[in-house]
Amino acid sequence: MNLVNKTKKTFALTTPLYYVNDVPHIGSAYTTIAADVVARFQRLRGHQVLLITGTDEHGQKIQRSAESLGKAPQDFCDEIVPSFVSLWKLLDIQYDRFSRTTAPRHGAIVKEFFERVWESGDIYQGQQQGWYCVSCEEFKEERELLEGHRCPIHTNKEVEWRDEQNYFFRLSKYQNKLTEFYQLKPDFIQPETRRNEVLSFVNQGLQDFSISRVNLDWGFPVPTDPKHTLYVWFDALLGYVTALLEPDAEPTLANALHTWWPINLHLIGKDILRFHAVYWPAMLLSAGFPLPDRVFGHGFLTKDGQKMGKSLGNTLDPVDLVKRYGSDAVRYYFLKEIEFGKDGDFNEVRFINVLNADLANDLGNLLNRTLNMVKKYCAENNVPPIGNETISDENPLKTIGLRLGEQVKQTYEQLAFNQACESILLLVQASNKFIDEQAPWSLYKQGQQQEVEKVLYAVLESVRLAAYLLSPIIPNISSDIYRQLGFGINFNDQIETSLNAPFATHAVWGVLSSKQKLGTPQPIFKRIEQLKND
Ligand code: MSP
Numbered sequence: 034m035n036l037v038n039k040t041k042k043t044f045a046l047t048t049p050l051y052y053v054n055d056v057p058h059i060g061s062a063y064t065t066i067a068a069d070v071v072a073r074f075q076r077l078r079g080h081q082v083l084l085i086t087g088t089d090e091h092g093q094k095i096q097r098s099a100e101s102l103g104k105a106p107q108d109f110c111d112e113i114v115p116s117f118v119s120l121w122k123l124l125d126i127q128y129d130r131f132s133r134t135t136a137p138r139h140g141a142i143v144k145e146f147f148e149r150v151w152e153s154g155d156i157y158q159g160q161q162q163g164w165y166c167v168s169c170e171e172f173k174e175e176r177e178l179l180e181g182h183r184c185p186i187h188t189n190k191e192v193e194w195r196d197e198q199n200y201f202f203r204l205s206k207y208q209n210k211l212t213e214f215y216q217l218k219p220d221f222i223q224p225e226t227r228r229n230e231v232l233s234f235v236n237q238g239l240q241d242f243s244i245s246r247v248n249l250d251w252g253f254p255v256p257t258d259p260k261h262t263l264y265v266w267f268d269a270l271l272g273y274v275t276a277l278l279e280p281d282a283e284p285t286l287a288n289a290l291h292t293w294w295p296i297n298l299h300l301i302g303k304d305i306l307r308f309h310a311v312y313w314p315a316m317l318l319s320a321g322f323p324l325p326d327r328v329f330g331h332g333f334l335t336k337d338g339q340k341m342g343k344s345l346g347n348t349l350d351p352v353d354l355v356k357r358y359g360s361d362a363v364r365y366y367f368l369k370e371i372e373f374g375k376d377g378d379f380n381e382v383r384f385i386n387v388l389n390a391d392l393a394n395d396l397g398n399l400l401n402r403t404l405n406m407v408k409k410y411c412a413e414n415n416v417p418p419i420g421n422e423t424i425s426d427e428n429p430l431k432t433i434g435l436r437l438g439e440q441v442k443q444t445y446e447q448l449a450f451n452q453a454c455e456s457i458l459l460l461v462q463a464s465n466k467f468i469d470e471q472a473p474w475s476l477y478k479q480g481q482q483q484e485v486e487k488v489l490y491a492v493l494e495s496v497r498l499a500a501y502l503l504s505p506i507i508p509n510i511s512s513d514i515y516r517q518l519g520f521g522i523n524f525n526d527q528i529e530t531s532l533n534a535p536f537a538t539h540a541v542w543g544v545l546s547s548k549q550k551l552g553t554p555q556p557i558f559k560r561i562e563q564l565k566n567d
Pocket residue numbers: 048049050051052059060061063064089269270271272301302303304305332333334335341
């Protein structure tokens with residue numbers, strides 16, 4: 034079956050499909066923010082983007098959570114799902130598909146996929162014995178466990194012994210193919226540390242894994258033997274495929290894979306790396322489909338240096354955080370302060386300091402005071418009538434501005450969001466320094482009008498460029514800046530953005546024109562007061 038019909042200009046990416054055993058936590062928000070930033074960047078680049086998110090609703094973990102509340106699993110899922118949808122709205126996430134694994138059309142995709150793998154001879158019945166962590170929905174090796182048979186990830190949970198008839202997927206058969214693939218595509222698993230983890234896991238020898246459960250109702254039946262229920266991960270990974278279906282398309286693999294496959298990027302946390310970088314490609318090889326381009330495993334968030342958890346009582350509620358500080362603030366902090374791929378920490382004092390320093394002071398004040406100077410020193414409240422060519426390439430801001438777009442493009446492509454922010458902030462800081470050194474107020478007194486205008490133009494253009502390049506991360510603030518600079522562009526409006534502000538024309542130096550009427554200076558980010566008890 035020739036399924037792939039992908040044009041060059043498409044970019045499909047996924048967040049994990051989140052378990053609905055509880056309302057979303059900051060970890061889910063973190064991955065989703067990062068995915069949204071990538072999607073927004075790719076849209077600015079002119080690509081047609083499909084951002085997939087959704088929920089993973091089957092399995093023992095969800096069944097037990099529902100039971101503990103005396104609810105039917107489907108009702109329980111239906112009650113939790115809206116909390117994800119509303120958080121993504123609060124965080125300005127522009128997703129294109131929300132994939133729920135309990136959707137009937139997903140059942141059809143899973144069935145067809147299972148049948149293909151069955152036809153390849155990669156499914157057989159066997160006896161599964163081992164330690165199972167319900168929270169991970171994963172069997173663990175005895176040597177991985179902590180004292181008292183506790184899971185290394187869910188350290189307060191004991192694993193459970195299982196000894197049952199299961200269907201197995203012949204993962205071992207794909208050992209060589211996978212190894213070859215990792216060599217051929219060294220960028221498939223990122224960052225490098227995660228790639229090395231996977232390589233060493235695969236080198237130890239792959240074992241077949243069970244893809245069905247008995248004594249569990251909450252899931253899809255195994256098509257060839259309905260007494261068994263399909264393992265939640267087998268069904269969940271395929272949620273990415275179901276999500277590719279057009280809303281009114283018949284749920285077949287051919288339809289699902291037609292336009293967007295292979296997926297360009299799976300963004301995940303490091304704890305679910307094996308599923309995405311080993312099991313998933315092997316399943317796809319078995320079904321005869323091309324493999325995704327890239328899997329990026331980010332690190333874990335801690336709070337005040339400690340692992341977050343309900344038992345520790347130190348969870349960070351993303352809804353509360355956004356309601357208190359706004360979506361741009363939350364998005365900016367996590368991407369600027371944490372190297373994507375490494376573990377990172379949330380500390381509220383630090384959070385406030387970073388936002389005040391970067392967004393309120395460096396960026397916000399710069400725009401504000403420059404706009405006020407234009408009002409005061411220039412005849413009209415327009416961008417000063419300076420042709421970009423009259424500003425020398427030696428001008429310190431232009432020097433940075435001329436190469437910043439390309440540099441930031443590369444950092445976004447590498448998902449080095451913190452580096453993107455830092456490079457952009459360098460231009461902002463240089464602009465503050467430039468204005469202090471050039472002292473347009475003195476130039477004005479000396480009657481050097483053209484010099485005043487050159488300085489103000491260079492600074493406004495720098496703020497514009499910074500706002501544009503930061504727009505995937507802080508779309509609201511960037512829109513505000515663009516409005517104050519006289520553009521009618523809103524970075525939260527997908528259609529307008531892609532038509533009006535593509536990367537090729539806005540990520541370059543010298544875009545501002547004197548035809549633009551400047552808006553009223555208004556603070557773009559209000560300083561946050563320090564916490565009372567600090
Ligand atoms: N349902 C599976 C994914 C299936 S994908 C086909 C799952 N869901 S989850 O809700 O438990 O986790 C979702 C994501 O949240 C994972 O990528 C995980 O790494 C991430 N995080 C969970 N806790 C986290 C932190 N404390 N910090 C950062 N991310 C964390 O796994």
